[in-house]
């Protein structure tokens with residue numbers, strides 16, 4: 001088990017990251033529980049000329065790409081928080097060994113220890 005101080009440190013870090021991602025997503029997307037990932041990019045209406053419409057489509061496609069990335073990261077942070085809350089954070093989901101805090105600080109969403117993650121990626 002990780003010591004309490006480390007867990008609290010990681011919880012604070014994950015919460016901060018989650019807030020940051022939510023506000024970043026909120027700046028160009030609106031929350032929609034029905035949408036995949038929980039957010040929906042806003043469509044920006046720049047005008048009605050053909051050129052405006054082409055730019056709108058290009059920007060929307062770009063925005064959706066960013067949205068997907070942020071949502072994926074946000075999902076990882078939410079899952080990490082759940083593991084903090086249910087006491088399984090920092091324990092390898094494959095072998096049950098502790099994940100070294102040094103690894104969690106680089107990769108807070110890690111669910112496997114390094115040997116397992118290398119083994120599973122092969």
Ligand SMILES: [Zn+2]
Nearest residue numbers: 092095113116
């Ligand atoms: Zn492991």
